[in-house]
Amino acid sequence: MKNLKGIFSALLVSFNEDGSINEKGLRQIIRHNIDKMKVDGLYVGGSTGENFMLSTEEKKQIFRIAKDEAKDQVALIAQVGSVNLKEAVELGKYATELGYDSLSAVTPFYYKFSFPEIKHYYETIIAETGNNMIVYSIPFLTGVNIGVEQFGELYKNPKVLGVKFTAGDFYLLERLRKAYPEKLVWAGFDEMMVPAASLGVHGAIGSTFNVNGLRARQIFELTQAGQVKEALEIQHVTNDLIEGILANGLYLTIKEILKLQGVDAGYCREPMTAKATEAQLVRAKELYEQFLK
Ligand code: NGF
Numbered sequence: 620m621k622n623l624k625g626i627f628s629a630l631l632v633s634f635n636e637d638g639s640i641n642e643k644g645l646r647q648i649i650r651h652n653i654d655k656m657k658v659d660g661l662y663v664g665g666s667t668g669e670n671f672m673l674s675t676e677e678k679k680q681i682f683r684i685a686k687d688e689a690k691d692q693v694a695l696i697a698q699v700g701s702v703n704l705k706e707a708v709e710l711g712k713y714a715t716e717l718g719y720d721s722l723s724a725v726t727p728f729y730y731k732f733s734f735p736e737i738k739h740y741y742e743t744i745i746a747e748t749g750n751n752m753i754v755y756s757i758p759f760l761t762g763v764n765i766g767v768e769q770f771g772e773l774y775k776n777p778k779v780l781g782v783k784f785t786a787g788d789f790y791l792l793e794r795l796r797k798a799y800p801e802k803l804v805w806a807g808f809d810e811m812m813v814p815a816a817s818l819g820v821h822g823a824i825g826s827t828f829n830v831n832g833l834r835a836r837q838i839f840e841l842t843q844a845g846q847v848k849e850a851l852e853i854q855h856v857t858n859d860l861i862e863g864i865l866a867n868g869l870y871l872t873i874k875e876i877l878k879l880q881g882v883d884a885g886y887c888r889e890p891m892t893a894k895a896t897e898a899q900l901v902r903a904k905e906l907y908e909q910f911l912k
Contacts, residue, residue, distance in 0.1 A: 620720045621660070621694035622694065623720060623753075624821045625658075625822050625836075626660075626822065626836050627659060627824040628660075629826045629829075630661045630664075630665070631873060632648075632669055633645045633648060633883055633884050633886075634669075634885045634887065638888055640684075643883060644882070648829065649684075649685055649689055652829060652832065653692055653693055655832075655880075656828060656830075656832030658693060659693060660694030660695060661693060661695055662696045662723070663681060663698065663714075663719075664710075666760065668681065669887060669891065672891070673888070675706050675709065682717055682719070694720045697711070697721075698722075698724065699723070700725035701724075702730070704740055707744050711724075712747065714750075721751040721780060722748060722751065723753035723754070723755045724744055725755040726765065728763055732763070734769050741773055750778070751779075752778055753779075753780050754770075754779065754783070755783045755785075756786065757785040757786070767791070767794045767798055770795060771798065771799065774802050780802065781802040781805070781821070782804055784807055785807025786807070789814055789818060792804065792815065796820075804822075805820060805821065805823055806820045806822070806823040807825070809825035810854075812838045813854045827864065830876045830911055831860060831910075834853050834857050860909075864906065867899050867906070871891075871895050872902070874887065875895050875899065876903055880907075
């Protein structure tokens with residue numbers, strides 16, 4: 620298994636206008652992340668990959684293309700979580716056979732699953748695949764909150780490496796770091812990297828790293844080195860960019876910025892708005908020129 624610490628881009632996927640996967644564009648996004656953003660790894664099949672709108676076969680295709688393009692150049696994490704546990708297992712087996720360094724699975728959502736049901740979900744994926752697991756906790760989208768003791772229950776399985784923590788609850792993050800210092804944490808909110816890194820997270824997984832990965836690394840490493848004032852200055856610039864991206868449409872704007880850098884990042888997948896309006900294109904160009912050129 621590769622080192623899973625550091626800066627991971629949550630991989631964007633390029634779609635054609637009809638919603639099909641644009642393989643050439645996806646390969647370009649992967650190359651851009653490895654060669655230009657110098658990331659340590661890729662988180663494939665996450666929210667940023669518009670994963671929850673895709674078929675099982677499409678998810679497999681993306682895992683296959685990402686591995687084929689990245690080879691062993693960077694660490695690879697496959698997000699296989701699904702409310703369909705059988706699909707999660709099938710995807711987990713597939714990604715494991717491809718050689719992904721770890722799996723990750725979003726907490727099962729939509730139905731109000733009990734904690735024993737959530738634990739069974741993770742235990743089943745691990746038992747069926749034999750791979751490592753990173754819990755993907757993103758309560759603001761799933762509505763699923765896991766407490767300190769419940770994390771402890773999941774962490775009893777040594778295959779559970781830790782959590783991708785996409786939340787602004789720094790009290791919970793601190794409690795987790797104290798209670799389970801041997802377990803890894805990846806910060807999920809790019810705009811909160813300084814506080815997360817101050818609390819000792821081991822890595823970060825973010826959508827904006829697809830275009831702002833170099834600054835993300837600076838923020839992370841400066842904070843780790845105790846140079847918080849310097850890190851915060853870069854975080855301020857980063858957050859001006861992120862604020863602009865969020866206001867203009869998250870994935871769509873990152874894709875338009877990539878296109879300005881010669882990467883065929885394509886369209887988004889419906890029911891998300893697939894194509895940028897003229898005003899969104901103009902704003903994406905402004906953000907690119909102000910922050911990334
Ligand atoms: O896009 C989302 C969902 N969150 C990402 C990241 O946590 C998602 C975050 O980078 C991710 O890793 C994944 O693809 O599964 C934000 O986009 C960023 O901080 C801007 O808010 O909200």
